[in-house]
Amino acid sequence: MHQTIRVNDFAVKLANVNGTGSASANGLLMTAIFRMGIPVCGKNLFPSNIQGLPTWYEIRVSGDGYQARALDYDLMVAMNSQTYARDIKEVRAGGYVLYDSSWPLDKSLSRNDVTFLGAPLAQMCNDAFGNPRERILMKNIAYAGTLCALLSIDMAVVDALLLEKYGMKQAMVDSNRKALMLGYEYAKEHLPCPLPFRLATMDANSDKVLIDGNTATALGCLYAGATFAAWYPITPATSVMDAFTKFSAKYRKDKETGRSNVCILQAEDELAAIGMVIGASWAGARSFTSTAGPGISLMNELLGLAYYAEIPAVVIDVQRVGPSTGMPTRTQQGDVLECAYASHGDTKHILLFPSNPNECFHFAAKSFDLAEKFQTPVMMVSDLDIGMNDWVTPRLKWDDSYQPDRGPVVTKEDLEGMAKYFRYSPQDENNVPARSLPGVHPKGAFFTRGSGHNKLGVYTEIPDEYQEVVDRLLLKHKSAAKFVPEPVIERREGAKFGIVSIGGCDSAVREGLDRLADRGIAADYMRVRGFPFDEPVERFLLEHDFCFIIEQNRDAQFKALLTLETPVPKEKMVSLLFYGGFPLSAKNVVDGVVTHLEGSK
Amino acid sequence: MPSIVKPTAAHPSLVRNKLGLTIRDYEGSMSTLCAGCGHDSITAAIIRAFHESSTPPEMIAKMSGIGCSSKTPTYFVNGAHGFNSAHGRMPAIATGAIAANRSLTFIGVSGDGDSLSIGLGHLAHAIRRNPKMLYVIENNGVYGLTKGQFSASADIGSKPKKGDPNRMQPIDPMLLALTLGATFVARSFSGDKEQLVPILKAGLAHNGLAIVDVISPCVTFNDHEGSTKSYISSRKNITRVTEMDFVPPEQEIIAQISPQGKTAVTMHDGSVVYFTSLPEGYDPSNRLAAYSYLSEQQGKGEIPTGLFYVSTDQPELHELNATPDEALVNVPYSKLSPGAAALDKLMEGFR
Numbered sequence: 025m026h027q028t029i030r031v032n033d034f035a036v037k038l039a040n041v042n043g044t045g046s047a048s049a050n051g052l053l054m055t056a057i058f059r060m061g062i063p064v065c066g067k068n069l070f071p072s073n074i075q076g077l078p079t080w081y082e083i084r085v086s087g088d089g090y091q092a093r094a095l096d097y098d099l100m101v102a103m104n105s106q107t108y109a110r111d112i113k114e115v116r117a118g119g120y121v122l123y124d125s126s127w128p129l130d131k132s133l134s135r136n137d138v139t140f141l142g143a144p145l146a147q148m149c150n151d152a153f154g155n156p157r158e159r160i161l162m163k164n165i166a167y168a169g170t171l172c173a174l175l176s177i178d179m180a181v182v183d184a185l186l187l188e189k190y191g192m193k194q195a196m197v198d199s200n201r202k203a204l205m206l207g208y209e210y211a212k213e214h215l216p217c218p219l220p221f222r223l224a225t226m227d228a229n230s231d232k233v234l235i236d237g238n239t240a241t242a243l244g245c246l247y248a249g250a251t252f253a254a255w256y257p258i259t260p261a262t263s264v265m266d267a268f269t270k271f272s273a274k275y276r277k278d279k280e281t282g283r284s285n286v287c288i289l290q291a292e293d294e295l296a297a298i299g300m301v302i303g304a305s306w307a308g309a310r311s312f313t314s315t316a317g318p319g320i321s322l323m324n325e326l327l328g329l330a331y332y333a334e335i336p337a338v339v340i341d342v343q344r345v346g347p348s349t350g351m352p353t354r355t356q357q358g359d360v361l362e363c364a365y366a367s368h369g370d371t372k373h374i375l376l377f378p379s380n381p382n383e384c385f386h387f388a389a390k391s392f393d394l395a396e397k398f399q400t401p402v403m404m405v406s407d408l409d410i411g412m413n414d415w416v417t418p419r420l421k422w423d424d425s426y427q428p429d430r431g432p433v434v435t436k437e438d439l440e441g442m443a444k445y446f447r448y449s450p451q452d453e454n455n456v457p458a459r460s461l462p463g464v465h466p467k468g469a470f471f472t473r474g475s476g477h478n479k480l481g482v483y484t485e486i487p488d489e490y491q492e493v494v495d496r497l498l499l500k501h502k503s504a505a506k507f508v509p510e511p512v513i514e515r516r517e518g519a520k521f522g523i524v525s526i527g528g529c530d531s532a533v534r535e536g537l538d539r540l541a542d543r544g545i546a547a548d549y550m551r552v553r554g555f556p557f558d559e560p561v562e563r564f565l566l567e568h569d570f571c572f573i574i575e576q577n578r579d580a581q582f583k584a585l586l587t588l589e590t591p592v593p594k595e596k597m598v599s600l601l602f603y604g605g606f607p608l609s610a611k612n613v614v615d616g617v618v619t620h621l622e623g624s625k
Numbered sequence: 626m627p628s629i630v631k632p633t634a635a636h637p638s639l640v641r642n643k644l645g646l647t648i649r650d651y652e653g654s655m656s657t658l659c660a661g662c663g664h665d666s667i668t669a670a671i672i673r674a675f676h677e678s679s680t681p682p683e684m685i686a687k688m689s690g691i692g693c694s695s696k697t698p699t700y701f702v703n704g705a706h707g708f709n710s711a712h713g714r715m716p717a718i719a720t721g722a723i724a725a726n727r728s729l730t731f732i733g734v735s736g737d738g739d740s741l742s743i744g745l746g747h748l749a750h751a752i753r754r755n756p757k758m759l760y761v762i763e764n765n766g767v768y769g770l771t772k773g774q775f776s777a778s779a780d781i782g783s784k785p786k787k788g789d790p791n792r793m794q795p796i797d798p799m800l801l802a803l804t805l806g807a808t809f810v811a812r813s814f815s816g817d818k819e820q821l822v823p824i825l826k827a828g829l830a831h832n833g834l835a836i837v838d839v840i841s842p843c844v845t846f847n848d849h850e851g852s853t854k855s856y857i858s859s860r861k862n863i864t865r866v867t868e869m870d871f872v873p874p875e876q877e878i879i880a881q882i883s884p885q886g887k888t889a890v891t892m893h894d895g896s897v898v899y900f901t902s903l904p905e906g907y908d909p910s911n912r913l914a915a916y917s918y919l920s921e922q923q924g925k926g927e928i929p930t931g932l933f934y935v936s937t938d939q940p941e942l943h944e945l946n947a948t949p950d951e952a953l954v955n956v957p958y959s960k961l962s963p964g965a966a967a968l969d970k971l972m973e974g975f976r
């Protein structure tokens with residue numbers, strides 16, 4: 025059968041058992057491809073379990089630079105016999121299956137439109153390694169070696185990576201090299217190397233890095249000057265604080281004294297985590313917490329306190345699948361409404377929606393400026409796909425001229441010159457009054473309360489006095505629209521409608537727009553990056569006959585927010601919803617759009 | 626509730642403290658609590674404790690939760706920052722504030738509902754973290770502000786104004802604190818200022834979390850024959866375990882004139898607490914002994930008071946987290962950003 029050769033454009037899915045060490049082999053492959061200068065995207069589709077359940081990893085290579093999942097797998101690396109049946113079914117016609125031929129493959133699994141490639145990986149590793157644990161671990165490296173041969177991965181690059189990873193541990197380098205070569209040489213001898221889809225070195229990554237969103241978020245918090253963080257462990261947000269802790273140890277610790285210019289507390293729950301953040305912010309420290317939906321649910325009461333008492337707080341929400349415990353290791357955008365209006369009473373928060381690690385870095389830093397400028401909680405709403413997967417993203421860069429925007433704060437000198445200080449008046453041009461921090465000056469003393477207060481900060485139950493304050497809070501929230509990141513808008517010639525999305529939908533939607541264009545369907549695109557919505561968001565929605573609103577939840581929460589917070593008639597917005605828990609692919613977008621267009625003909 | 630406005634002019638004979646301030650400088654706004662409420666007596670003791678400790682008012686941070694008790698920070702030290710936060714969450718909010726600015730003197734005021742029901746988890750974990758703060762539980766056995774429901778500290782047999790007596794085990798904050806490893810555990814009675822003021826002062830000087838449980842009758846909902854936290858019952862059943870004096874650092878020499886029969890504990894700031902133990906051999910540095918003494922006496926229906934336990938050598942929050950002596954809020958941004966060059970270098974590791 026003749027096949028055309030495809031270079032740097034294919035998708036591989038690796039089916040593994042979790043807890044067996046496959047993650048490091050898969051990471052090795054990803055990084056090697058990245059180092060070959062080729063655009064690549066990796067998605068870890070893992071279970072909420074420590075050991076023994078099926079887990080998948082997808083590697084998509086796209087010379088064109090597409091970053092979303094591709095659902096047409098050219099090669100299935102079937103290393104988990106529990107899931108052979110479904111894995112083999114998923115390969116595209118004409119594709120390949122690599123399996124461990126130490127054991128025969130059940131005949132019933134056979135497909136005649138795909139090519140089966142067997143390599144006796146377990147057997148080779150059993151013969152080569154004595155220690156049972158090592159046999160299991162090295163089997164992963166052995167399949168990585170096989171893939172190097174099948175896909176033309178540069179072995180020099182892989183070798184360099186092994187050296188970097190294990191450095192001084194010569195024994196580890198040796199056994200990894202040995203396993204790698206077992207798989208590689210077997211393939212070279214017995215399998216049709218390279219396959220018709222393969223890699224060739226490019227130079228697309230010289231200004232790029234391979235980083236996950238949570239690590240980038242932690243760096244944003246570090247560079248913004250956060251000195252306090254509190255958290256409670258939860259997937260998929262845990263790695264934000266893991267990274268922040270690691271970077272703090274590296275960059276905030278005085279080598280001589282061993283003391284750190286940061287305090288990170290693992291709280292007893294999320295109520296405490298947000299409470300601590302509010303306390304630290306109230307005292308004047310830049311502080312944040314990171315959590316996922318269940319944590320936001322618990323934080324609701326205190327987010328209202330911070331909103332009403334006007335205390336800055338930065339919350340990183342890495343969304344996962346809800347409701348309830350939901351699917352902790354799967355991705356969704358199900359917290360949009362909960363974050364926008366968290367807490368009882370009339371509350372509205374400032375939200376930022378990053379769509380990749382680079383934005384996680386910059387938006388996280390920006391969250392602190394906004395929280396202090398507007399003296400209110402700011403939530404950066406990320407998701408599991410952005411947060412936990414490695415992305416090829418422009419190098420993170422910092423501008424040393426950055427100075428924190430602390431918002432209006434009265435200084436000692438200000439207070440000295442004042443007859444009397446009032447916490448909630450006067451206000452600046454953004455409807456924000458000046459804070460006074462404890463310990464600065466006797467005249468700045470102020471009694472903060474979440475109970476009814478008038479504009480002087482005095483307890484009140486008088487309707488007009490109460491309303492005057494909450495009305496200003498609404499104006500304050502509106503003022504923030506000009507300061508959140510502006511929407512990204514891209515127009516196409518002849519566009520008849522618009523497509524609007526947020527956060528982690530971006531890469532799939534962009535690719536989808538290209539595929540629609542291939543079919544002669546042109547659409548304008550807007551990615552919203554902040555709430556409250558600014559005027560350009562409204563304008564985009566109004567100037568199109570209709571817009572698809574693409575998001576990852578069942579209830580069209582983002583569309584609901586647009587309906588509530590802009591004057592756009594809801595008939596102008598058509599929802600495309602994906603909420604099964606896996607990252608979106610361009611195919612989802614194209615199918616959704618085309619089906620709707622055909623249905624409405 | 627009297628509706629007169631308190632005179633603000635200081636009486637010339639009022640004693641001036643080290644800062645030259647009189648007790649008037651530590652007063653707050655008019656109380657809006659019921660006349661006779663035990664909480665108001667505690668407020669008066671707190672005012673005295675701060676005045677006698679010569680704490681600069683602007684360096685005081687008054688933290689509280691929600692409840693009649695948690696309202697009281699408005700009624701003392703007007704010149705201090707205050708934070709009347711949310712029901713049960715004071716320990717968490719205070720922990721964050723203490724972490725951020727260790728140069729302030731913190732007092733947390735809470736109720737038995739606030740600390741032993743909705744906020745019990747935060748109290749327990751604050752004990753573990755040991756932040757430097759005087760933590761006062763104004764304990765009346767009821768939820769005052771929501772009109773008299775039982776709290777978790779209501780004793781078995783305690784009768785509400787309406788309804789059946791309580792049959793569930795009470796949570797005793799002292800036994801709890803001892804079990805969890807608290808470093809300063811004391812109880813007093815709102816009506817006993819002579820004992821309460823030195824305890825509060827010692828608590829302010831303590832380098833860690835000082836938990837002070839103050840029995841504080843609620844005259845409106847829990848001050849009748851059937852209540853074990855009424856004035857009548859408290860007066861009858863309270864026994865002082867330790868008599869104590871608190872001596873600030875600069876008076877050390879004078880006080881040492883007659884230390885006979887006393888145990889001295891030196892606090893981290895150089896102040897000294899002198900104990901005269903009433904029960905034979907009572908040792909305030911022995912956690913186990915304190916625990917057994919308290920459970921035994923309480924089993925007999927007595928309410929022992931005094932400083933039951935103190936340990937001055939356990940690490941507090943900042944030591945546990947290796948933060949600098951300088952308050953984190955005062956660290957300039959220039960010391961916090963690793964800089965663009967460091968990021969460029971770091972990025973090489975992500976390639």
Ligand SMILES: Cc1ncc(C[n+]2csc(CCOP(=O)(O)OP(=O)(O)O)c2C)c(N)n1
Nearest residue numbers: 692693694712736737738739767768769770
């Ligand atoms: C989340 C929440 N639930 C319930 C309440 C209602 N509430 C206010 S004060 C209080 C009890 C206060 O009891 P305690 O702490 O003992 O204070 P006291 O009034 O007795 O001094 C309750 C239940 C609240 N404010 N917040």
Ligand code: SF4
Nearest residue numbers: 659662693769843844
């Ligand atoms: S209800 Fe009870 S606790 Fe509340 S103010 Fe009145 S007497 Fe005090």
Ligand SMILES: [Mg+2]
Nearest residue numbers: 736737765767
């Ligand atoms: Mg009470």
